Amino acid sequence: MKLYADRAPTAVRQVVTDVLVVVWVYLWIRVAIWIHDVVEKLAVPGQKLQDAGSGIAGNLADAGGKVGRVPVVGDDLTRPFAGAADAARSLAEAGRQQQELVGKLALILPLIALAAPLALVLFLWLPLRLRWIRRAAVARSVRDLPAGRDLLALRALASRPLGELARMGPDIAQSWRAGDAAAVDALAELELRRLGLRGSRR
Incomplete structure (x- = not known):
């Protein structure tokens, strides 16, 4: 914990x-x-x-x-x-x-x-x-897994303000849907940063 x-x-x-x-x-x-x-x-x-x-x-x-x-x-x-x-x-x-x-x-x-x-x-x-404790524990447990990073990216897409997402690029959602690893990693890092957690150790 x-x-x-x-x-x-x-x-x-x-x-x-x-x-x-x-x-x-x-x-x-x-x-x-x-x-x-x-x-x-x-x-x-x-x-x-x-x-x-x-x-x-x-x-x-x-x-x-x-x-x-x-x-x-x-x-x-x-x-x-x-x-x-x-x-x-x-x-x-x-x-x-x-x-x-x-x-x-x-x-x-x-x-x-x-x-x-x-x-x-x-x-x-x-x-x-x-x-926060519960969310941080889940985020830490999945941040090094490909599927987990995809979930973190989806969470960022669903919860972050539009202006913040737009600064990542106009087609960030399209890149995530296409499975672009860089886009997924950027979104996952955004969600981890919101929780105050360090990024992936990969």
Whole structure:
């Protein structure tokens, strides 16, 4: 499997593009981590609220227990403490729920931030890169075979701009149809050059 072209301009372009893609992905991963850390900080108030609510509820419950031991009026005195303790537990629960929500956001928001950049890499850059690798492998395997060079010449005739083909001569297609070896070789070299590959070793 050949990852990079033989010819310097194409190979340099491929290497630079690959490096830029790696840097692009790395930067977006860093952005996602930063978003995660920032969102996680939003959980601190919820944690403090939960701790404070739990502490107050515990203290009120203890105080209510002690007041409840007062003879005759103990039960009546306990009710306000029990109600306040329940309210404090509600605050603690609200703090816990806020932390859960922040935890979910800390997972979802970084994934959303990464989705578009990674989609560009997976659905644009990677298919183009794999297609070049596949075409280069086929071209290298057939470039030294007469039939393979004929296929490369046909590919050049079918895909290269008309102006580029016209510069090779007004009857280049006729020469290829006639089996002119020089025309076939010139067209095959044109296709190999487009892929950034060296010519035949013949």
